Amino acid sequence: xxxxxxxxxxxxxxxxxxxxxxxxxxxxxxxxxxxxxxxxxxxxxxxxxxxxxxxxxxxxxxxxxxxxxxxxxxxxxxxxxxxxxxxxxxxxxxxxxxxxxxxxxxxxxxxxxxxxxxxxxxxxxxxxxxxxxxxxxxxxxxxxxxxxxxxxxxxxxxxxxxxxxxxxxxxxxxxxxxxxxxxxxxxxxxxxxxxxxxxxxxxxxxxxxxxxxxxxxxxxxxxxxxxxxxxxxxxxxxxxxxxxxxxxxxxxxxxxxxxxxxxxxxxxxxxxxxxxxxxxxxxxxxxxxxxxxxxxxxxxxxxxxxxxxxxxxxxxxxxxxxxxxxxxxxxxxxxxxxxxxxxxxxxxxxxxxxxxxxxxxxxxxxxxxxxxxxxxxxxxxxxxxxxxxxxxxxxxxxxxxxx
Numbered sequence: 462x463x464x465x466x467x468x469x470x471x472x473x474x475x476x477x478x479x480x481x482x483x484x485x486x487x488x489x490x491x492x493x494x495x496x497x498x499x500x501x502x503x504x505x506x507x508x509x510x511x512x513x514x515x516x517x518x519x520x521x522x523x524x525x526x527x528x529x530x531x532x533x534x535x536x537x538x539x540x541x542x543x544x545x546x547x548x549x550x551x552x553x554x555x556x557x558x559x560x561x562x563x564x565x566x567x568x569x570x571x572x573x574x575x576x577x578x579x580x581x582x583x584x585x586x587x588x589x590x591x592x593x594x595x596x597x598x599x600x601x602x603x604x605x606x607x608x609x610x611x612x613x614x615x616x617x618x619x620x621x622x623x624x625x626x627x628x629x630x631x632x633x634x635x636x637x638x639x640x641x642x643x644x645x646x647x648x649x650x651x652x653x654x655x656x657x658x659x660x661x662x663x664x665x666x667x668x669x670x671x672x673x674x675x676x677x678x679x680x681x682x683x684x685x686x687x688x689x690x691x692x693x694x695x696x697x698x699x700x701x702x703x704x705x706x707x708x709x710x711x712x713x714x715x716x717x718x719x720x721x722x723x724x725x726x727x728x729x730x731x732x733x734x735x736x737x738x739x740x741x742x743x744x745x746x747x748x749x750x751x752x753x754x755x756x757x758x759x760x761x762x763x764x765x766x767x768x769x770x771x772x773x774x775x776x777x778x779x780x781x782x783x784x785x786x787x788x789x790x791x792x793x794x795x796x797x798x799x800x801x802x803x804x805x806x807x808x809x810x811x812x813x814x815x816x817x818x819x820x821x822x823x824x825x826x827x828x829x830x831x832x833x834x835x836x837x838x839x840x841x842x843x844x845x846x847x848x849x850x851x852x853x854x855x856x857x858x859x860x861x862x863x864x
Contacts, residue, residue: 474844484849488840492681505734537666544725549657552676552692564590601781605637627656633790685742689735761789765841768850
């Protein structure tokens with residue numbers, strides 16, 4: 462692969478193991494864990510393997526409790542309302558598969574919902590004879606009002622729960638979840654917020670949000686190891702939510718810990734090191750800039766907006782959503798500008814491979830959630846630089862066919 466000088470990442474890239482030959486503009490898919498956090502994970506694993514009985518039987522509960530308190534402070538909630546899960550998809554499944562529904566009940570979501578979680582919604586609805594109602598949110602979109610209007614227009618007396626992305630995976634839009642939660646709560650409807658991308662990208666106050674359930678990944682924008690995520694369950698619903706794996710906590714006689722924490726605290730033998738590394742990820746990422754996490758979040762958002770402006774200008778398309786709906790992910794439509802791109806039926810574009818193999822750029826080109834065509838989705842993390850997005854813009858022009 463040729464070594465392009467304009468693929469240079471930011472000076473912070475030295476903290477990551479990302480291939481220096483790749484302009485990695487796809488942090489949003491699986492995240493990337495920095496070296497110091499990976500080193501912390503090795504230490505946790507070594508401690509586990511030195512004496513597994515002491516670690517898992519005697520020490521783990523207190524270790525997880527300390528880690529949970531740390532992350533609870535970061536996301537703004539009581540640690541007793543929080544538990545660890547491997548990923549946000551597991552969090553969504555855990556809630557949905559704990560629900561008891563009646564035939565004809567309705568579960569509402571939008572056409573932007575992450576496919577894995579939409580599949581879980583369909584599975585649960587089919588099991589109970591319920592219905593999935595899809596509110597159509599346009600893309601491009603003029604304002605967050607269009608999201609709220611689309612959802613409110615599809616509510617009914619049978620609506621039991623709303624499942625909404627906090628930040629959409631396909632387009633990177635920040636959804637107005639606060640307004641959605643308030644509107645549905647006023648109607649007695651529970652809400653499950655899929656915040657897969659939110660921790661570390663946006664300031665969070667989960668407790669104040671008022672959602673019934675909230676789940677989010679820590680391996681994405683918090684940069685913890687893969688397999689680290691959180692699930693929040695409001696106190697009045699905790700007795701109803703059971704882990705996907707029923708284990709020893711189900712019949713424990715203990716009364717010093719809530720049943721919710723007993724059940725989720727042990728679901729079988731696993732490697733808990735990703736969860737135990739979350740505090741180190743929060744500490745390390747917050748140490749990279751003088752302004753800690755607020756400055757890091759704003760730096761990544763500013764970079765995403767600047768890169769989006771560049772790509773929209775170079776590809777002759779209008780920004781598809783207002784700046785207020787952008788965090789550290791942004792998408793650029795590829796069907797309506799001066800160039801023509803062709804997407805596949807599977808939703809992934811052959812341009813993906815061309816960008817990777819010919820230009821050393823890792824970035825997804827995905828099917829548009831609202832009609833034909835495709836979108837280019839960029840991520841902005843502290844290890845990225847504008848040089849990389851400029852390289853992407855030139856590559857896209859070379860790959861494009863005049864419309």
